[in-house]
Amino acid sequence: MSLKILTVDDSKTIRMVIAKAFQPYDCVIVEGTNGVEGLAAASREKPDLIILDITMPLMDGVETLTKLKGDPSLKNIPVIMLTAESGRENVLKIAKLGVRDYIVKPFQDEALLEKAGRIVQLKARAQEKKAKTIDDAVSILVVEDKPAIVQQITDGLKNLPWQVTGKETIADATAAVNQAAPDIILVSLSLPNDEGFNLFQQLRSGAVSRGIPVFGMCIKTDSDRFARAEKLGFTAVVTKPLDLEVLKTRLIRALDLDVSSKYFSLDGDIQILALPDKVTDNVAATVERYLKPRLEAMVDSGKNKFILDLTHLVGVDAGFVKALVSILQRCKDLAIKVQVVAPPPVKDQMKTFRETFELPTVPGMDEARKALEAKAA
């Protein structure tokens, strides 16, 4: 899994220079603008290396380092100190602080990387992996001592090519993770003896497991566990009774899955957007997220035909109308020719809204294609 490097410096310039230096390597850069933010980030992220400036507002590097060394969970994280002062006295002072190394500004990337490379193993960044889509297999590990919850999750996600595996104890869960790291883990926070939280800490300190998103699950009224999980840095906390649609949406977001194929497709040189039976806030947000890049890709490739397919739509409400207006405006802004397909019941409902009262539509996809061809001619 990727190395995690925390940079703590009040200068955005330095933070960007450091991020740029590590760009060719497989690492994640986390940033803090002062000692207070740096300590919070260190607690949350448990980085492999901290690069810490000395002179900062709010809490300087020396105080930050002292607090890091005073925290049992953070004291062993190696620190490289950054300083603009190269004098003998300053260097001696830094050496006494117990840092692994120091670097004086100005510095070249190579010097920083050499010093970092002596402390952590820098690996070249692999080629960018293609983003997983909603149609790809995903493995979910559910750590829950109540089989009914595991079954509920399995049943709720059965329409997707996702593999749900349930483990009742953290020992079994740890073994499962070591054998084959899942894509995402759901942990019950009501496991006895705080085992759910202990498992999270274990996962975060593992080289392989630290990058896996971890959701906590707790009873809706258990605000203490909810708050504790959020503070510890769980990727998300979901409440029981579980809302499977909400869970699905949050899992998709955590895994950063490309769900555009649910709504977008290409038919020759025509981009088709087929809205589902109801345009919920989630649907509207998903469409909005993918529409702009799709339209821009169309323009870049010289295409300008777009069909908005409302065949599956059941109810026309304010949410749908708002989304429709936004879609049409975006197409208009890029001079894309749009044809709206609306069966008669949908068309009748659209007449009850001012924004869509006079919107021209056709009843089917064939008519839509012919209309676009006619516009292009």
Next chain:
Amino acid sequence: MTTDGLQVKVRDFVTRSVSKVFETMLKMKLEVLDSSGGLSLEGDRVVGAVGFAGLATGVVYLQVTDPFGQILTNTLFGRKIATVSAPEEVNDVVGELSNMIGGNLKSYLSDYGLPCALSIPFITRGQSFAIQTKDGAWCERFAFRYQEHLALVQLCMKTN
């Protein structure tokens, strides 16, 4: 008051230090100019300043034009030269370069036996910038060129 011997050494150090900062961070080789000819910057400029106080007290200023500040910012951040960077980013870059020049000077003075503490950098923007000193402070001006751009450094200091 600052002795002649110290002035010569500091003058030489600042010239080398500014060149080193630009070369190390920006891979820009500066041409050191004769600043006695009254070189000045035209138009909007960004000025970064860092103070130091102790047995040596003073301020070191780095002045560049806004367009040169943009170039410095884009170079440091790995952006295309024509990119328009936000003023805050340019401020931060000029401030950080001043910080490095000031920090190195502070270290030099401390090793010389004149310990002092450094301030955080501060930025001024405008079209007309002049420094006036009093109480026998020594001021020195340094001029550098990179391609068609000028960078002016001004140091005012005294020893206590």
